[in-house]
Amino acid sequence: MPALTTAEELVSSKLDYLVVGGGTAGLVVAARLSEDPSVTVGVLEAGEYHKDEPKVNIPGMMGSGLMDLKLDWALFSEPQKHLNNRAMFHPRGKGLGGSSLLNFLVLLRPGKAELDSWEDLGNPGWNWENMLKYMKKSESLGPNNLSEKDTVRYAAIPDALNHGSEGPIHHSFPALVTPVHTAILDSLETLGLPRNSDAYSGRPTGAFLGMNAVDPSTMTRSYAGSGYYAPNISRPNLLVLTGAHAAKVNLESAGDLQRAVSVDFIKDGKTFTVAAQKEIILSTGSFQTPQLLELSGVGDKDILSSHGIKPIIDLPGVGENLQDHGFVPVIVEADNSLDTIEVYGSPEGLARQQALYEEKKGMLSCFPASFFAFVPASVIGTRADVQDWEAKATLKASASEVFQNTKPEIKKGIQKGYEALRKFVDDPATPTSQIMLFNGHFPIPGMVVDPAKRYLTLMNVYSHAYARGTVHIKSTSPTDPPSINPNYFSNPADLEILVKTLRFSLNLVKTVPFNDLVVKNIVPSGNETDEELKEIAKAMMSTLFHPVATCSMSPKDNGGVVDSKLLVYGTTNLRVVDCSVIPLLLSANPQTLAFAIGEKGADIIKGAI
Numbered sequence: 001m002p003a004l005t006t007a008e009e010l011v012s013s014k015l016d017y018l019v020v021g022g023g024t025a026g027l028v029v030a031a032r033l034s035e036d037p038s039v040t041v042g043v044l045e046a047g048e049y050h051k052d053e054p055k056v057n058i059p060g061m062m063g064s065g066l067m068d069l070k071l072d073w074a075l076f077s078e079p080q081k082h083l084n085n086r087a088m089f090h091p092r093g094k095g096l097g098g099s100s101l102l103n104f105l106v107l108l109r110p111g112k113a114e115l116d117s118w119e120d121l122g123n124p125g126w127n128w129e130n131m132l133k134y135m136k137k138s139e140s141l142g143p144n145n146l147s148e149k150d151t152v153r154y155a156a157i158p159d160a161l162n163h164g165s166e167g168p169i170h171h172s173f174p175a176l177v178t179p180v181h182t183a184i185l186d187s188l189e190t191l192g193l194p195r196n197s198d199a200y201s202g203r204p205t206g207a208f209l210g211m212n213a214v215d216p217s218t219m220t221r222s223y224a225g226s227g228y229y230a231p232n233i234s235r236p237n238l239l240v241l242t243g244a245h246a247a248k249v250n251l252e253s254a255g256d257l258q259r260a261v262s263v264d265f266i267k268d269g270k271t272f273t274v275a276a277q278k279e280i281i282l283s284t285g286s287f288q289t290p291q292l293l294e295l296s297g298v299g300d301k302d303i304l305s306s307h308g309i310k311p312i313i314d315l316p317g318v319g320e321n322l323q324d325h326g327f328v329p330v331i332v333e334a335d336n337s338l339d340t341i342e343v344y345g346s347p348e349g350l351a352r353q354q355a356l357y358e359e360k361k362g363m364l365s366c367f368p369a370s371f372f373a374f375v376p377a378s379v380i381g382t383r384a385d386v387q388d389w390e391a392k393a394t395l396k397a398s399a400s401e402v403f404q405n406t407k408p409e410i411k412k413g414i415q416k417g418y419e420a421l422r423k424f425v426d427d428p429a430t431p432t433s434q435i436m437l438f439n440g441h442f443p444i445p446g447m448v449v450d451p452a453k454r455y456l457t458l459m460n461v462y463s464h465a466y467a468r469g470t471v472h473i474k475s476t477s478p479t480d481p482p483s484i485n486p487n488y489f490s491n492p493a494d495l496e497i498l499v500k501t502l503r504f505s506l507n508l509v510k511t512v513p514f515n516d517l518v519v520k521n522i523v524p525s526g527n528e529t530d531e532e533l534k535e536i537a538k539a540m541m542s543t544l545f546h547p548v549a550t551c552s553m554s555p556k557d558n559g560g561v562v563d564s565k566l567l568v569y570g571t572t573n574l575r576v577v578d579c580s581v582i583p584l585l586l587s588a589n590p591q592t593l594a595f596a597i598g599e600k601g602a603d604i605i606k607g608a609i
Contacts, residue, residue: 004233004238004239004240004241005239005240005241006241007241007244007265007267007268007270007272009239010042010044010239010241010272010274011272011273011274013040013042013239014040014277015040015041015042015239015274015275015276015277016033016039016040016041016276016277016278016279017030017033017039017040017041017042017276017278017279017280017281017605018041018042018043018044018263018274018275018276018279018280018281019033019041019042019043019044019281019283020044020246020249020263020280020281020282020283020284020292021043021044021045021046021098021246021282021283021284021285021288021289021578022043022044022045022047022095022096022097022098022224022229022240022242022283023045023093023097023098023099023100023224023283023284023285023578024093024097024098024099024100024223024224024578024579024591024594024595024598025098025224025283025577025578025579025594025595025597025598025601026043026045026098026224026281026283026284026577026578026598027043027096027097027098027224027225027228027229027598028138028224028228028595028598028599028601028602029281029283029577029598029601029602029605030043030228030229030238030240031168031228031229031232031238032598032599032602032603032606033602033605033606034232034235034237034238036237036606037235037237039237039278040237040239041237041238041239042239042240042241042274042276043238043239043240043241044241044244044246044263044265044274045095045096045240045241045242045243045244046094046242046243046244046245046246047070047071047093047094047095047096047242047243048070048095048096048242048243049095049096049225049229049240049242050070050071050095050096050097050101050225051225051230053065053071055068055071056071056095056097056101056102056221056223056225057220057221058220058221058357058364059105059212059214059219059220059221059364059365059366059367060353060357060362060363060364060365060366060367060368061364062103062104062105062221062367063104063443065101065102066091066102067089067091069094070094070095071093071094071095071101071102072091072092072093072094072102073091073092073093073094073288073481074089074091074092075089075090075091075092075287075481075482075484076088076089076090076481076484077090077484077485077486078483078484078485080485080486080487080488080489081399081401081487081490082399082487082488082489082490082495082538083488083489083538083541084538084539088484088486088488088542088543089542089543090287090484090543090545090547091545092285092287092288095225095242096224096225096229096240096242097223097224097225097226097229098224098283098285099285099545099591099594100213100223100224100225100591100594100595101221101223101224101225103545103589103591104367104589105212105213105214105221105366105367106210106212106213106367106372106436106589106591107171107210107211107212107213107589107591107592108199108200108204108210108211108372108588108589108592109135109199109200109202109204109588109592110204110586110587110588110593111128111202111203111204111205111429111430111431111586111587112128112202112203112429113128113423113424113427113429113430114424114430114584114586114587115127115128115131115586116128117420117423117424117584118553118582118583118584120420121413121416121417121420121554121558121583121584122554122555122558122560122564123553123554123564123583124564125564125609126553126564128202130600131593131596131600132162132202134595134596134597134599134600134603135164135592135593135595135596136162136163136164136167137164137167137596137599138164138167138168138169138592138595138596138598138599139163139164139165139167139169139171139592139595140164140165140166140167140168140169140170140171141158141160141163141164141165141171141172142170142171142172142173142215142216143216144156144157144158144173145173146173150177151197152197153182153185154173154177154181154182154185154208154209154370155185155195155196155197155199155206155207155208155209156173156197156208156209157197157198158198158200159198159200159201162198162200162201162202163200167227168222168227168228168231169213169222169223169224169227169595170213170214170215170216170222170227171211171212171213171222172211172212172214172215172216173209173211173212174209174210174212174214174365174366174367174370175216175219175360175361175362175365175366176361176362176363176365176366176370177209177370178338178339178370178439179338179517180334180338180371180437180439180456180514180517181209181370181371181437183513183514183516183517184207184371184373184437184508184514185207185371186513186514187508187511187512187513187514187515188207188373188508189207190511190512191379191504191507191508191511192379193205193206193207193373193375193379194206194207195207195208196208196374199372199374203429204374204431204587204588205374205375205376205428205429205430205431206373206374207371207372207373207374208371208372208373209370209371209372210369210370210371210372210436212366212367213591214365214366214367216360218360219357219360219364219365219366224595241267243267243268244265244266244267244272245265245266245267245478245479246263246264246265246284246292246478247263247264247265247266247271247295247478248263248264248292248295248296248478249262249263249280249282249292249293249296249298249574250262250263250264250273250296251296251297251298251312251313251571251574254572257570257571257572258312258313258570258571258572258574259571259572259573260276260279260280260571260573260574261275261276262274262275262276262280263276263280266478266479278573279573279574279575279605280573280574280575281575281576281577281601281605282574282575282576282577282578283576283577283578283598284578285547285578285579285580286322286471286547286548286549286550286551286578286579286580287471287481287482287484287547287550288482289550289551289576289578289580290318290319290471290472290482290550290551290561290580291319291471291472291473291478291482292478293315293318293319293551293561293568294307294309294318294319294472294473295309295473295476295478296312297309297310297311297312297313298312298313298315298318298568298570298571299311299313299314299315299316299318299319299472300314300315300316300318300319300407301314301316303319303472303473307473307475307476308476309476313568313569313570313571315556315561315568315569315570316407316409316410316559317409317410317413317551317552317554317556317559317560317561318550318551318561319470319471319472319482319550319551320406320410320468320470320550320552320559321410321413321414321417321468321549321550321552321559321583322468322469322470322471322484322485322486322487322547322548322549322550323465323467323468323469323486323547323548323549323584323585324465324469324486324488324543324544324546324547324548324585325461325462325463325465325543325544325545325546325585326461326462326465326488326494326498326541326542326543326544327436327459327460327461327498327541327542327543327544328460328498328502328536328537328540328541328542329438329442329444329457329458329459329460329523329540330457330458330460330502330505330506330509330521330523330524331441331442331444331447331455331456331457331458331521331522331523332455332456332457332458332509332518332519332520332521332522333453333454333455333518333519333520333521333522334454334455334456334517334518334519335454335516335517335518335519336453336454336519337454338454338456338517339363339439339454340368340439340440340441340454340455340456341363341368341439341440341441342440342441342449342451342452342453342454342455343363344363345451346451363439368438368439368440369436369437369438369439370437370439371436371437372434372435372436372437373434373435373436374431374433374434374463374587375431375432375433375434375435375501375504376427376428376429376430376431376432377389377425377426377432377497378428379504380432380433380497380500380501380503380504381432381497381500385496385500386425386426388493388496389425389432389493389496389497390422390425390426392466392491392492392493392496393418393419393421393422393425393466393493394415394418395411395414395415395418397466397491397492397493398466398467398468398487398490398491399487399490399491401490402467402468402487402490402491403468407559409556409557409558409559410559411559412557412558412559413552413554413555413558413559413560413583414468414559416554416558417583417584418466420584421464421466421584424463424464430463430587431463431587432462432463432464432497433460433461433462433463433497433498433500433501433504434459434460434461434463434587435458435459435460435461435501435504435505435508436458436459436461437456437457437458437459438456438457438458438459439456440454440455440456440457441455441457441522442457442459444523444540447523453519455522456517456518458505458508458509459544460498460501460502460505461501461544462494462497462498462501463586463587464584464585464586464587465494465585466491466493466494467486467487467488467489467490467491467494468487468490468491469484469485469486469487469488470483470485470487470550471483471484471485471547471550484547486543486547488541489537489538489541495534495537495538498537498541499530499533499534499537502524502533502536502537503530503533506521506524506526509521509526510526523536523540524536544589546585546589546590547579548579548580548582548585548590549580549582549583549584549585550580551568551576551580551581552580552581552582552583553566553581553582553583554583556569560583561576561580561581562575562576562581565604566581566601566604575601575604575605577597577598577601577602578594578597578598579593579594579597581597582597
């Protein structure tokens with residue numbers, strides 16, 4: 001579909017604001033700023049508008065867009081020393097809507113203590129109460145069509161006071177809840193993890209029915225492209241250019257500070273420059289925002305100089321403090337009567353699901369999972385384990401190579417993050433790990449799947465990364481991907497927590513009534529020692545695609561890149577509004593926070609707060 005505007009039209013327009021990156025948060029900012037007809041807002045997006053793409057719109061096809069280069073940047077990390085030197089695949093959404101067009105539709109929230117920690121880290125106004133306001137503003141909670149009995153059995157009783165009803169993004173319970181859901185919840189209660197009927201109210205620990213980013217009236221994905229862009233496409237003061245790759249932010253001196261005046265971008269092989277009168281907002285994500293800052297002369301002067309880039313603002317925190325969720329699967333063969341994604345493997349099964357989808361039912365109508373469990377440390381570990389994980393929340397516990405070249409102010413900020421993390425470990429209201437069901441055999445390279453059988457995957461996730469990584473430029477070319485180094489498992493606590501969570505999931509598999517639906521374990525077998533589970537984790541761990549914190553919102557002397565108003569230090573009008581500003585990775589999948597950060601960022605820019 002052709003872009004709303006052309007490069008020539010955008011460059012010749014008198015823009016008040018320029019948003020670089022039409023992704024999850026970027027489109028929120030652009031839509032909200034353009035509500036004022038007296039201002040003109042431009043958006044640069046390197047991808048396209050995928051309005052009619054089934055891989056985007058049909059919920060049950062989520063995941064099929066991974067590695068599709070028109071939808072996915074398909075980045076890879078550097079080989080990871082503590083993961084048997086494997087390079088990790090990192091998908092990133094490419095197009096209007098960003099990763100909200102590509103992700104697995106999961107809508108969860110972190111706990112109150114986790115969001116309050118952002119304020120404790122030096123960011124006034126960034127806390128549970130304030131962020132709840134913005135999570136609600138982005139949300140439209142669909143009707144709960146479950147029976148009263150099922151709302152209790154499924155753990156799905158949201159408190160309307162904590163949810164929005166008029167936001168652009170639809171939140172809905174899945175149209176399909178399989179028998180596996182209640183079987184797992186019953187088994188978890190036997191193992192000491194109770195149901196949590198409203199995990200969205202600041203205390204997420206427990207097991208529950210999760211919400212999807214699905215519009216229940218159409219059974220299509222609800223994302224930034226459909227919610228924030230499509231309804232506003234005809235606004236004359238909202239100019240969106242797709243296929244435009246940002247290359248550099250141009251800065252000029254404004255006394256002791258720098259002012260962002262324009263952005264160079266590449267479109268169809270030609271380089272253009274577009275100016276903005278008021279502000280430039282970077283929303284290109286946790287990997288590409290630090291890359292763009294460094295290309296613009298903002299970052300660690302030593303890194304910039306090594307690439308021949310003149311340092312304009314020496315800001316060592318750019319690209320540091322990377323944190324990400326990792327998971328290891330427990331895969332079982334399940335009762336053949338269950339509908340799992342393997343039914344797509346036969347023409348008859350696929351045709352049946354397609355027919356059901358026409359009626360807004362079946363597996364294609366939702367993410368192939370319904371069960372989520374947020375597990376506190378006391379459920380998966382002993383008191384000694386908890387104390388050990390608290391002790392490992394420190395720079396000294398990490399591998400020697402991780403922080404050997406890290407600047408002192410960055411170390412100071414990371415240690416403050418560890419101090420917050422230490423409090424989480426001993427808090428029964430704060431998760432230490434997450435278990436999520438994937439209704440089928442999660443794709444694992446090299447593992448053969450028998451399409452005639454049925455499988456279930458328990459995805460075991462550590463909630464808070466102990467490892468800290470980096471993202472930096474490899475070259476001065478804006479189209480070269482950055483160097484991504486998450487340093488997975490460089491702090492042993494991440495691996496230890498995963499092993500305890502794997503052990504818990506293996507016990508779950510053996511517990512009735514869930515065990516009644518299990519034919520046999522595929523991997524792990526269930527007979528492994530903890531040391532053997534560690535080796536399995538090193539071989540099988542994958543990212544859950546939640547990178548944050550590479551442009552951390554923190555005081556500058558703690559390695560921060562932006563202040564609590566999202567202004568890049570050393571500038572008067574350059575902001576970052578995306579998940580790279582999150583200072584500390586939280587337990588929840590961050591999509592709800594991405595929308596909320598966009599909403600709050602827009603209010604900050606408008607002077608509403």
